[in-house]
Structure formats: structure tokens, C-alpha cells
Amino acid sequence: MDDVKHFIPHSIRRSALDPAAVGEAGIVLCDLDGCLVSDGRAFDEAPAFVAACGARLWVISNCSDATADTLSMRLARLGMVVPAERILLAGVVTLEYLARVEGVRRLRLWADPSLKARARVLGMDPEAETPEAVLLCRDPAVTVETMGPILADLAAGAVLWVANEDLSHPAQDGQPVAETGALLAALRAIRPGLRWSSLGKPDPSMLLTALERSGHEPGAAIFVGDNPDTDGLAAAAAGISFLHIQRSARQ
Template sequence: MNEMSHDPGDRSRADAIQALAGVRGVLFDLDGVLYRWEQAIPGACEFVKFLADAGIPYAALSNNSQTGPENLRDRLARLGMHFPLERVITSATAAASYVAKLWPGSRVHVVGSSYMHQAMANVNVQCVGQDAEEADVVALGMSMDLTMVQLAEAVRMLRDGAELVATNPDAMLPVPGGFQPECGAVAALLEMAGGRTARFVGKPNPEFFTQGLAAIGRSAGETLMIGDTLEVDILGATQSGLCSAFVATGNPIEGEPAIEPTVFVDDLFELRRLLQAGRTG
């Protein structure tokens, strides 16, 4: 399918300014919005500074379960963007909180990165290895070091009755030179082979957005979600009652979009102008 481009002409500039006039807080996706790999996306540093100068609180919601909030905060700082640690929220920490809330003290088999293991070890559950006879929950995050042996053990536990909790439904992640599989692709394998339906905790799950709102002390009706994935960032924002901005600096839109954000913008320079106009108008 041909990629479609969108600009504020899809909604008049005046309408876009009015739609964003009530924004008092901002939630960000990271990859494709503020940075791409180790490079800040043009306009990102200026946008974050604009929010800080205007006294608008902001936080990051990342579906990345392969690294922790400290590493993401430090990457942002290296690129010139300051985020308090408590306002960098990952799907791994969300998954750990979710499992501990629903199944406190349960036996949890973690399939994922070292950080995913660490996040689960920090909550009220009992982590069990792949040699365990059974588990109550299989907690899945993404790791490029996963093996078929590890996945086979997870399938065995699922077949024996374990619940499947996964960090995020993204099927792929853009990387230099192409793409790599993400958690959603691995979850599909475990769902089919293990006979269980995954419970995804990261975006677009509204509970994940609730954590972001709590971090910035804002309600959904006064908060803007900025993302580059319609099916994850924008869908989750819509279902959670936030307004949303799709930026065309990350994942492309193919075909006619089935999900409409509040505004489409080319980049954060354009979005900053719209927000500034709403504050001064």
C-alpha cells in the first residue's frame, strides 16, 4: 500500500489550535517522537524546553521492556532533554506492578530481558526459573537473546495453566538497517502454541496511561499524548480520554488510517507552534 502523508490541512489550523487549547500536561512516546536510536529528532529538545519553560508537566510512556527507566532517562539527558526519573515509565515496570496486583505472591516465570527480570524481582511475587515444574504466570517481555528452548519451556507452563502477561503488543521495532521483532510477535507465538490469550500491559492499555497521568498530576481531559503509532499511542490515548497528536517523524501510516488523532503534524516544531498559539490566543 502507498504511504499517506497528513498535515494540519486535514483539520484547519484554527480547529487544531482550539482542540489543543486546554492542554495542561503531555505524555510522550519516545522512539520516533523524541529520538531515533541515538539521535534526537529535530525539534524534540526545543519542544521539551518549551514545556519546561511554560510549566507544563510531562512524562514518557515507553513500551520498551529491554531497558530500565534509568537508562532511558540518561539517553534523553545525553540528547539534551531532561526527564525526572519518576516520569519515565516502561512497560516492564507496569507489567511487574500488574502481576503483583492481580496475583500477589504468585510464582512467575519471566521470559525477557535482564531488566524485565529485575522489575519482576522488585515486586511481591516469587520468580521461578525454566526448570520449575509449574508457574502461575508467564511474564513476557522482549529480548533479542530469547531462545527456542526458553520459549518451549514457557509453552509448557502455559499448557499447564499459567496466565500469559505481556509487556506490549508491538509486532516490530525499526532499527538501523530494517526491523527486529518486538514483544507482540513473540506473544503471538506463545498464544498459538500455549493456548492462552496474552494480557498486554503497555500501550494501548488504559491502565498504562493512568500511570502516566498520575506521574504528572493531570487528568485525562487536560493531557496530550504525542506518538507515532496509531494502533498503540493514539488508540490508547483515545480510549483513555486524552487528546492526541500523531507526529510523522516515526512510523509511517500505510493506507487510510482507521484511527484518527486529535491532530496530525509533520514534526514537533509544528506542534509547538500550535500549542503556543493556543496559549497566547
């Protein structure tokens, strides 16, 4: 991983979204928070960027408190048309992996109700009494009081999955908003030897899935993100060019 960290192929930097910077790409993969939106609001240039990219644009996000359908509707209200089939979110992607690849049926899911509904559609019980796995998403219901039950499930043999390891994502004013990784950090403070798995960035799984579904090779793609330690590393691992959006503290 250290070797990859110092090699982000064809990396460029901009202070805002710029259609010209992705003009040659056959497919444009774009992060959500910090790139298109923040605090539920679109950045000024985001709708024009999405429109300019058109059907080339895929949203690839560590978001774990929405489904593709609900996020597509949110973006539409902000003037950005991205169909659900071109949205990959870490929470849903992990749910689908656990159901279809790992064969998990008994799950303890700490997540938004929309993800629990999706888990049931996938044939899983998201509130199982004796879970095979625990999936931790960005969930306000996770508090100091719930740390004990989570650790008890793990001690009983459940495997821990985390939608993403991000400690925070940026607000409109540049200040950090706590993310799923902050919940993981609290669990690790209690149990330092804790083990877990994650398909969120910097793991390249979502990027590779978008390429596979769209029929594009890595050389035809560019990934637009604001965090080189997650977005940049995921792009590098997938062999995809990286456009680093480095905004000023206030937009």
C-alpha cells in the same frame, strides 16, 4: 473497540515534534520510539521539544527492556532530562501490577536483567521453577529453542502476560525493528488458541496512571505518538487528545 478506533478526539498530525502543537496542554504524554528516539539516537528536534515541555512531559512507552531509572539516564546522555518518576514503561508497569494487584510471587520473566532485578525488589522470583505467571518482554534470549519451555509453563497452568503486543517499532531509516509482539506471534503460530493479557498500549492504563499521579484531567492532556493503532487508540480510550507524529521514511 471498533467504535473507539474511528474516534480519536482532537487528533492532529505533524511530521516532527512541535512545541507549538502542545502549547495549551497541562500535561504532555509522549511515546518513546519513533517520537523521541530511534536506534538509541535522539531525533534532531527531540531535545528542544523535551526542554520546551519541561515538567509537563511524561514518557509513556511500550518499552519492555529498561526500567525508568535506566531510561532516564539514557535520555540524559542524549540531552533530554526526564526524571524517572515521569517515565512509565510497559514492562515495569506490568511487573508492578502482577506483584501488587495479582499477588504473583513465582514468575517466569523473559526480560532484560534490569527488569529481573526490579522483580526481585517487588518480592517476586523471576526464574521460578513452577511459575504462577509468565511475563514476556522484549528479550533476545527468547528463541525457537525457548518456545517449548514457555508453552510448557503455560500448559502447566501459568498465566501469560505480554508487556506489549507491538510487532515492531521504527528504526531511524523507517525500517521495522522486531518487538515483543513478534515473539507473541510466534507462540500463537504454535498454539493458535493461546490467551494472554497486556497493559501495554493500546490499553490506556499507563496514560490513566500518569493523569492520576500528576493530578490532571483527560481534557488537560495530549498524547504524542507515532502509531495510531496503539498510541491513538490508547489516547481515545483515555479521552485524551492525540498528536500523531508521522515522520518521513528517513530523518
